[in-house]
Amino acid sequence: MASIFANTLLAAGLDHYRDNFTAFGIDSLQSLTLLTMQDYGVVGVSSMEDRKRLFQLIQHLKNETDLSNPTPLLIPPQQPKPQMSFLPKPAATVSAPLAQSKITTSLPNVSATTNEEPVLQKASIQRNVTIPRNSTPTPAVEDSEDEENETVKVKYSFSPNRNLKGPQPLLNVYGVPTSIANQQQQQTRSNTSRVADLNDRIRVCVRKRPLNKKELSASQVDVATVLDRRTLVVNEPKVKVDLTKYVEQHEFTFDEVFDCDANNDDVYRRSAYPLVEYIFSGGKATCFAYGQTGSGKTHTMLDETNGLYVKACRDIFKLLERPEYEHLTAYVGFYEIYQSQLYDLLNGRKRLHAREDGKNNVVIAGLQEYEVNSVQKIMDVFNHGSNVRSTGVTGANSDSSRSHAIFQVVLKHKKSKKKVQVEFHRFGW
Numbered sequence: 430m431a432s433i434f435a436n437t438l439l440a441a442g443l444d445h446y447r448d449n450f451t452a453f454g455i456d457s458l459q460s461l462t463l464l465t466m467q468d469y470g471v472v473g474v475s476s477m478e479d480r481k482r483l484f485q486l487i488q489h490l491k492n493e494t495d496l497s498n499p500t501p502l503l504i505p506p507q508q509p510k511p512q513m514s515f516l517p518k519p520a521a522t523v524s525a526p527l528a529q530s531k532i533t534t535s536l537p538n539v540s541a542t543t544n545e546e547p548v549l550q551k552a553s554i555q556r557n558v559t560i561p562r563n564s565t566p567t568p569a570v571e572d573s574e575d576e577e578n579e580t581v582k583v584k585y586s587f588s589p590n591r592n593l594k595g596p597q598p599l600l601n602v603y604g605v606p607t608s609i610a611n612q613q614q615q616q617t618r619s620n621t622s623r624v625a626d627l628n629d630r631i632r633v634c635v636r637k638r639p640l641n642k643k644e645l646s647a648s649q650v651d652v653a654t655v656l657d658r659r660t661l662v663v664n665e666p667k668v669k670v671d672l673t674k675y676v677e678q679h680e681f682t683f684d685e686v687f688d689c690d691a692n693n694d695d696v697y698r699r700s701a702y703p704l705v706e707y708i709f710s711g712g713k714a715t716c717f718a719y720g721q722t723g724s725g726k727t728h729t730m731l732d733e734t735n736g737l738y739v740k741a742c743r744d745i746f747k748l749l750e751r752p753e754y755e756h757l758t759a760y761v762g763f764y765e766i767y768q769s770q771l772y773d774l775l776n777g778r779k780r781l782h783a784r785e786d787g788k789n790n791v792v793i794a795g796l797q798e799y800e801v802n803s804v805q806k807i808m809d810v811f812n813h814g815s816n817v818r819s820t821g822v823t824g825a826n827s828d829s830s831r832s833h834a835i836f837q838v839v840l841k842h843k844k845s846k847k848k849v850q851v852e853f854h855r856f857g858w
């Protein structure tokens with residue numbers, strides 16, 4: 430007789446991963462609930478739909494009181510495997526104000542119960558950014574002043590706007606009415622120590638960079654503290670009218686917060702990687718990094734061996750090697766926006782123009798796209814473009830990139846030339 434573990438996976442449409450789970454010692458519902466989203470790729474769950482199912486299943490199991498006798502789950506209708514459909518999908522872009530710098534991405538929200546088109550979701554990541562005090566988010570909660578330790582707390586939330594998701598299905602994949610599922614999801618979200626959903630349409634993340642030598646030698650103080658994987662506190666020294674000193678604590682909630690010890694790989698896995706998978710299902714995605722000068726945008730996005738662009742390209746070529754994607758070819762374009770003008774970095778800095786086509790899509794007229802068939806080729810093209818970018822010196826960065834750079838990877842159908850694309854923006858001021 431099949432075990433409860435096997436039956437549960439079967440009901441959730443994840444039975445084909447049972448051997449993978451078992452190979453990693455995950456052979457019970459209890460052990461399944463210990464999986465984090467970072468582990469999904471490790472155990473071989475890579476398609477967005479399956480990752481979403483697994484996430485929902487684990488959330489469902491976490492709400493169960495008795496895992497030896499879980500509530501029976503409705504079997505979700507079998508979804509056709511996402512193909513490279515090239516149907517036009519809404520573009521996903523991300524943005525947010527940074528205390529040091531940010532990144533953004535987009536993912537599909539696949540409804541398992543209807544024939545609706547999968548709805549694109551957006552996500553964003555931030556790097557080491559200092560959040561401007563007059564920035565968009567308004568304080569969600571203002572705590573009363575604590576007279577004892579002279580600390581005032583103000584909370585801000587950067588949670589994505591769920592309304593962006595478009596029409597909601599009446600039932601979710603487990604047959605739970607959406608209103609109840611949403612309540613459960615909100616309860617989950619209220620606990621900021623839990624991981625955020627990689628499937629959100631827009632994700633805003635922050636990466637904190639360590640103090641650099643110049644800041645250390647000037648005895649500057651680190652005012653940003655990472656509380657947990659979703660919460661960052663900025664301590665702002667202030668003085669009252671009676672000259673009493675106090676600290677105002679601004680607490681920000683993001684989809685992901687990366688502390689100084691996070692490396693580019695950690696950031697990539699939790700931000701850009703889901704986008705790579707998404708474009709192979711026909712979607713269009715944008716990963717957007719921004720922050721003030723010296724905050725670490727170039728370090729995160731453009732590092733020649735370890736940047737998010739390079740990591741994404743490596744994964745794109747790995748996927749292109751699969752037989753199911755042999756009908757696709759990758760092309761790259763690389764341009765910058767400098768002083769409101771567009772320049773093609775792969776074509777002698779030729780001036781480009783942004784135009785709108787008949788379907789209101791922005792098209793970069795004249796942009797040269799180069800076919801690339803290996804990671805090495807893409808690196809060569811990338812290095813060539815990087816060398817001709819506009820740079821300068823700012824007070825905070827002696828090698829400052831003074832422009833908004835866009836590295837674009839387009840997958841085209843070899844015959845029809847229809848395309849999907851992923852864009853990486855590095856944008857600072």
Ligand SMILES: Nc1ncnc2c1ncn2[C@@H]1O[C@H](COP(=O)(O)OP(=O)(O)OP(=O)(O)O)[C@@H](O)[C@H]1O
Nearest residue numbers: 638639721722723724725726727728826829830857
């Ligand atoms: N997370 C980090 N860990 C270690 N060093 C970092 C980190 N982030 C940035 N740095 C270092 O800080 C310096 C400035 O970073 P970077 O050039 O990436 O900033 P930027 O945001 O691109 O600035 P600009 O807008 O002026 O081009 C670099 O020397 C970089 O190596």
